Amino acid sequence: MLGRTANGLFWMFRNLERAENTARLLDAGLRMAVTRDIATAEDEWRSVIAASGLKWAYEAEHDGYTGHQVWNFILREKANPSSVLAMMEHVRTNARGVRTAITAELWEVVNESWMQIKDALARPVSQGSVGEIVAMVRRAGTLAHGAMAGTLLRNESFHFARAGTYVERADSVARILDLKYFLLLPSLSYVGSSLDKGQWDNVLRSVSGDSAYRWLHAGQIDARGIVEFLVLDERFPRSLAFCHSALRDELAALARIHGREGECNALMREADMRMADLTTEMIFEQGLHEFLLGFMAANSGIAAAIAEDYRFVR
Amino acid sequence: MAERQANFDEMHAEDGSIRPAYSEYCEWHDGQETAWLRRKHADCESNFRKTGITFNVYGEDEAEERLIPFDMVPRVITAAEWRRLTRGIEQRVSALNAFLYDLYHRQEIIRSGRLPVRLLRDNAAWLQQMVGFTPPGGVYTHIVGIDLVRTGPNDWFVLEDNARTPSGVSYMLENRETMMAMFPELFSKVPVEPVSNYPRRLAKSLAACAPAATKGKPNVAVLTPGIYNSAYFEHAFLADQMGAELVEGSDLRVKDGRVQMRCTRGYQPVDVIYRRVDDEYLDPLSFHPDSMLGVPGIMDVYRSGGVTIANAPGTGICDDKAIYSFMPEIVEFYTGEKPLLPNVETWRCSDEDSLGHVLDNLDELVVKEVHGSGGYGMLIGPTSSKKELAEFRKKLQANPHNYIAQPTLSLSTCPIFTKKGLVPRHVDLRPYVLVSPDGIDITPGGLTRVALKEGSLVVNSSQGGGTKDTWVLKET
Numbered sequence: 001m002l003g004r005t006a007n008g009l010f011w012m013f014r015n016l017e018r019a020e021n022t023a024r025l026l027d028a029g030l031r032m033a034v035t036r037d038i039a040t041a042e043d044e045w046r047s048v049i050a051a052s053g054l055k056w057a058y059e060a061e062h063d064g065y066t067g068h069q070v071w072n073f074i075l076r077e078k079a080n081p082s083s084v085l086a087m088m089e090h091v092r093t094n095a096r097g098v099r100t101a102i103t104a105e106l107w108e109v110v111n112e113s114w115m116q117i118k119d120a121l122a123r124p125v126s127q128g129s130v131g132e133i134v135a136m137v138r139r140a141g142t143l144a145h146g147a148m149a150g151t152l153l154r155n156e157s158f159h160f161a162r163a164g165t166y167v168e169r170a171d172s173v174a175r176i177l178d179l180k181y182f183l184l185l186p187s188l189s190y191v192g193s194s195l196d197k198g199q200w201d202n203v204l205r206s207v208s209g210d211s212a213y214r215w216l217h218a219g220q221i222d223a224r225g226i227v228e229f230l231v232l233d234e235r236f237p238r239s240l241a242f243c244h245s246a247l248r249d250e251l252a253a254l255a256r257i258h259g260r261e262g263e264c265n266a267l268m269r270e271a272d273m274r275m276a277d278l279t280t281e282m283i284f285e286q287g288l289h290e291f292l293l294g295f296m297a298a299n300s301g302i303a304a305a306i307a308e309d310y311r312f313v314r
Numbered sequence: 315m316a317e318r319q320a321n322f323d324e325m326h327a328e329d330g331s332i333r334p335a336y337s338e339y340c341e342w343h344d345g346q347e348t349a350w351l352r353r354k355h356a357d358c359e360s361n362f363r364k365t366g367i368t369f370n371v372y373g374e375d376e377a378e379e380r381l382i383p384f385d386m387v388p389r390v391i392t393a394a395e396w397r398r399l400t401r402g403i404e405q406r407v408s409a410l411n412a413f414l415y416d417l418y419h420r421q422e423i424i425r426s427g428r429l430p431v432r433l434l435r436d437n438a439a440w441l442q443q444m445v446g447f448t449p450p451g452g453v454y455t456h457i458v459g460i461d462l463v464r465t466g467p468n469d470w471f472v473l474e475d476n477a478r479t480p481s482g483v484s485y486m487l488e489n490r491e492t493m494m495a496m497f498p499e500l501f502s503k504v505p506v507e508p509v510s511n512y513p514r515r516l517a518k519s520l521a522a523c524a525p526a527a528t529k530g531k532p533n534v535a536v537l538t539p540g541i542y543n544s545a546y547f548e549h550a551f552l553a554d555q556m557g558a559e560l561v562e563g564s565d566l567r568v569k570d571g572r573v574q575m576r577c578t579r580g581y582q583p584v585d586v587i588y589r590r591v592d593d594e595y596l597d598p599l600s601f602h603p604d605s606m607l608g609v610p611g612i613m614d615v616y617r618s619g620g621v622t623i624a625n626a627p628g629t630g631i632c633d634d635k636a637i638y639s640f641m642p643e644i645v646e647f648y649t650g651e652k653p654l655l656p657n658v659e660t661w662r663c664s665d666e667d668s669l670g671h672v673l674d675n676l677d678e679l680v681v682k683e684v685h686g687s688g689g690y691g692m693l694i695g696p697t698s699s700k701k702e703l704a705e706f707r708k709k710l711q712a713n714p715h716n717y718i719a720q721p722t723l724s725l726s727t728c729p730i731f732t733k734k735g736l737v738p739r740h741v742d743l744r745p746y747v748l749v750s751p752d753g754i755d756i757t758p759g760g761l762t763r764v765a766l767k768e769g770s771l772v773v774n775s776s777q778g779g780g781t782k783d784t785w786v787l788k789e790t
Contacts, residue, residue: 001577001578002559002561002565002575002576002577002578003565003576003577003578004562004564004565004576006578093541096541096546096550097541099550099551099554099560100550100553100554100558100559100560104365108364108365111364111365112364115363115364156578258578258579310578311576311577311578311580314576
């Protein structure tokens with residue numbers, strides 16, 4: 001496979017994952033904002049922008065934080081190079097560029113999703129249609145992953161695509177956790193603080209983990225449980241541990257196909273070692289924020305090594 | 315031209331009856347409900363959009379992608395008609411290859427005085443770099459598109475030869491796919507020659523031209539300028555269908571005397587490059603020093619037998635309309651036979667007598683630039699205003715060498731489907747021809763282009779033309 005094609009597949013699925021995660025975050029934010037007073041709602045929108053990594057871009061364009069401004073910025077504004085619309089356009093452009101490495105079915109679902117989303121985002125979005133658009137973006141992801149699972153050869157194409165998915169998912173979940181880390185300090189649960197449990201729900205919902213969590217913990221919710229769930233629980237497909245475990249498998253498969261391991265496999269092993277036998281106690285001892293910073297750095301180190309090992313650009 | 319001869323209608327005879335080629339189709343068509351046909355017509359378009367069969371329009375926003383309109387009424391050719399056409403096409407394509415070999419070797423045709431040397435001297439498509447070199451297998455034009463027009467039951471003419479990088483074959487294939495998806499029952503009623511094996515035939519034909527340096531099974535790659543090129547869809551489609559790599563210039567480099575592509579496991583040699591970039595963008599060392607698109611040194615590898623480039627550089631000279639005007643002589647010179655497929659009558663404006671005739675009859679003629687393509691820069695006398703004619707007259711007088719003129723042909727028509735039912739529109743035909751040391755291979759049919767506007771003679775997609783599925787009926 002061409003290095004450029006591997007790069008295209010990797011980024012096609014990174015961009016798709018990013019669009020999807022941004023949509024989930026927005027959905028959770030909207031739910032939170034509409035059920036709170038105006039001041040809390042404004043905080044919520046601020047945090048949605050921050051969790052999407054868009055603070056500078058947003059504040060360069062807008063003064064305050066109103067829902068209408070925020071969701072339009074996140075979904076479609078030209079001044080936002082990482083808008084959902086821009087991400088989906090990247091996904092399609094990537095797919096066009098790797099057209100020979102993906103199946104017709106995968107290409108067609110990506111192309112159709114793109115046409116639909118582009119159409120829906122052609123005009124400013126009203127509150128009533130945010131939910132519909134979020135669902136469209138989530139469905140775009142579901143369809144692409146489904147078409148891939150059902151039709152794509154389990155060769156390099158598949159593994160580069162999956163590696164892109166998990167690198168991006170790990171990064172975005174870690175980013176959301178880091179933004180909310182102050183809500184998740186164990187001290188809060190100890191003192192039985194007045195912290196609004198709705199905030200915890202919101203953290204879970206922004207990674208589509210609320211119902212899975214409730215199911216596993218029989219409705220009991222606390223900070224320690226959430227951290228354990230989102231960082232360490234390998235059963236949850238958006239936890240950091242799951243993402244890295246899956247990424248490890250993809251990188252191992254690539255090494256097998258190429259008959260040799262690269263720098264990315266070595267870095268993956270180092271990251272695994274740091275995660276092995278990790279407990280929530282150890283995370284809190286180290287400091288959740290510090291832990292997450294370390295995790296994100298390791299994750300992007302692996303991504304850079306993949307690009308280097310497999311000659312993405314040179 | 316006050317009394318223009320009536321056009322040849324390919325479906326209806328003069329007495330209104332259906333011609334034999336279309337009898338089975340029409341019988342089926344008449345049995346369908348109009349509302350259902352209308353719905354199917356709309357379905358066709360959404361089908362094309364979904365599959366992403368689009369082309370980018372030059373000079374528009376990069377993101378702008380258009381569909382070439384598709385008309386669902388097939389253009390039908392009988393087995394006997396097709397047999398005659400293929401003989402003419404084969405003859406012409408053999409002559410083109412022999413001509414190219416001669417131009418880049420002893421130039422017998424010029425020595426014999428049949429072709430003025432000026433046509434090479436003034437022509438950017440003629441490449442000094444190819445002189446004395448014979449491409450692998452002796453093949454210059456691996457893929458050729460011969461544009462044909464029809465004016466009567468047995469009157470077919472060659473309008474243009476496309477030996478550089480003929481495009482459109484993906485539409486031939488997708489048009490058939492769409493028809494089979496929309497109207498499966500039609501294909502069980504009417505015996506139509508298949509076209510879907512074209513990519514396999516292309517792959518085989520290209521592999522048969524592999525260079526001396528090939529080890530094992532030849533590695534074939536399609537070279538595209540990239541996703542913003544107007545024909546990118548076709549490049550990706552063909553690579554996909556052939557199981558070949560789709561490469562851009564930046565994926566390739568010259569290493570150890572071979573052209574190699576950057577793969578995830580390192581550099582790997584490419585044996586045959588089906589390039590969809592123009593000659594001048596192949597190699598910045600040999601052609602455009604500022605081009606970012608090419609592969610530095612690829613021409614040296616080519617000349618030393620390390621890679622096959624299809625079509626060979628320098629074949630574009632055959633697309634030149636001044637060369638075209640000599641095709642009857644060229645065919646005769648190399649095959650010793652009279653051309654089976656005639657040219658359209660052509661006046662070379664470089665001849666003083668011809669120029670006089672052209673200037674006197676400008677409002678009846680079609681005037682084309684010799685190096686032009688895609689319907690750009692041409693004058694259609696009968697539909698032009700006085701002002702346009704006057705302006706063109708000045709251009710002609712200032713630079714007569716740059717033009718040829720042809721009569722305004724009464725192109726045949728074939729019906730298209732509209733809200734008002736079937737209406738006749740002018741069509742042409744581009745069959746696709748593969749050349750390898752094993753022989754000449756013509757896929758039955760080709761791409762029918764249709765002028766969608768009433769009365770229009772311009773079928774180019776860049777000027778509002780559409781396409782149709784083309785059926786060659788099986789021998790019965």
